[in-house]
Amino acid sequence: MPTTIELSLEEAHAKASVLIEALPWLKRYRGAIVVIKFGGNAMISPELAAAFAEDMVFLHHAGLRPVVVHGGGPQISAGLAEKGIASEFRGGYRYTSDEAIGVVRDVLRNRVNRSLVNDINQHGNIARSLSGEQANLFGGRTRGVMIDGELQDLGRVGDILEVDPSAVLDALDAGRIPVITSIAYDLDDPERLLNVNADSAAAAIAIALNADKLLVLTDVAGLYSDWPNRDSLVSVISTAELRELLPELESGMIPKMNACLDAVDNGVRNAAIIDGRIEHSILLEVFTQSGIGTQVVSETE
Ligand SMILES: Nc1ncnc2c1ncn2[C@@H]1O[C@H](COP(=O)(O)OP(=O)(O)O)[C@@H](O)[C@H]1O
Numbered sequence: 180m181p182t183t184i185e186l187s188l189e190e191a192h193a194k195a196s197v198l199i200e201a202l203p204w205l206k207r208y209r210g211a212i213v214v215i216k217f218g219g220n221a222m223i224s225p226e227l228a229a230a231f232a233e234d235m236v237f238l239h240h241a242g243l244r245p246v247v248v249h250g251g252g253p254q255i256s257a258g259l260a261e262k263g264i265a266s267e268f269r270g271g272y273r274y275t276s277d278e279a280i281g282v283v284r285d286v287l288r289n290r291v292n293r294s295l296v297n298d299i300n301q302h303g304n305i306a307r308s309l310s311g312e313q314a315n316l317f318g319g320r321t322r323g324v325m326i327d328g329e330l331q332d333l334g335r336v337g338d339i340l341e342v343d344p345s346a347v348l349d350a351l352d353a354g355r356i357p358v359i360t361s362i363a364y365d366l367d368d369p370e371r372l373l374n375v376n377a378d379s380a381a382a383a384i385a386i387a388l389n390a391d392k393l394l395v396l397t398d399v400a401g402l403y404s405d406w407p408n409r410d411s412l413v414s415v416i417s418t419a420e421l422r423e424l425l426p427e428l429e430s431g432m433i434p435k436m437n438a439c440l441d442a443v444d445n446g447v448r449n450a451a452i453i454d455g456r457i458e459h460s461i462l463l464e465v466f467t468q469s470g471i472g473t474q475v476v477s478e479t480e
């Protein structure tokens with residue numbers, strides 16, 4: 180029996196137009212390095228994680244070179260609670276004791292990273308797991324935080340100051356998708372580990388790789404200029420406008436927007452905050468004219 184095609188002419192046109200809309204973007208991003216930050220709050224559902232993995236594999240087979248950097252804030256909090264360690268935040272950063280840093284690394288490596296790599300590898304053996312403290316990838320120094328004019332200690336929390344992207348480039352050259360954990364080694368004592376914010380880690384590697392794009396997934400539609408007014412969603416913002424807005428932003432958005440600003444100021448062509456709650460939002464951002472979320476572009480573009 181010959182099979183019948185059950186597609187109306189309108190449906191066929193709609194499908195074809197979605198596919199052809201991707202053509203200029205396929206041309207533009209062929210071979211491009213795109214760094215994608217997958218965050219804790221966007222990764223709590225297995226369905227979203229599976230769709231995220233599909234997007235990475237799609238980008239890979241479409242000829243782009245995706246690099247994943249992951250956090251795992253909610254998972255770290257759960258892991259610490261299991262060990263009876265309370266999560267304490269100071270000025271938006273997790274105070275990380277010597278005891279807690281081991282748990283942070285264990286949760287990020289053995290739960291979050293492993294699960295992301297497994298999801299991607301459902302589509303073939305293409306992911307490569309990397310951690311920031313390995314192969315001199317992320318070197319950092321401890322930092323404190325100013326609260327009411329006083330510098331507060333954050334324990335084993337640090338800022339990334341040095342990046343050696345060789346291990347990431349080797350993985351890309353071998354045709355792999357690097358999946359990187361946001362841990363750094365301490366430049367003052369390389370045996371010790373530092374807990375680094377994953378948005379900052381994504382910006383640091385995007386800069387070191389001279390990436391074409393940085394995508395930061397989150398649990399809102401993008402940046403709101405007048406949060407929480409839902410009519411104030413920003414679609415495009417220049418680095419100059421963002422610099423002005425930064426002091427008014429609230430905690431969760433501060434590291435994300437700083438990461439985008441840092442990336443674009445240092446040569447990454449384009450950065451975007453996108454909604455990780457929408458399945459395949461990455462494909463919409465990369466392959467459609469209008470994109471999705473908030474784009475940060477340099478003043479000169
Ligand atoms: N101006 C703003 N625009 C959008 N979200 C904001 C803004 N200010 C604060 N937020 C908050 O930041 C949160 C995202 O940060 P965070 O929870 O750290 O994200 P993630 O876990 O995805 O890394 C949003 O859910 C929202 O509550």
Ligand SMILES: CC(=O)N[C@@H](CCC(=O)OP(=O)(O)O)C(=O)O
Nearest residue numbers: 218219250251252272273376377
């Ligand atoms: C210093 C600091 O606060 N580090 C973060 C690192 C994980 C992270 O950034 O995860 P998300 O992207 O899921 O927020 C933390 O301990 O929660």
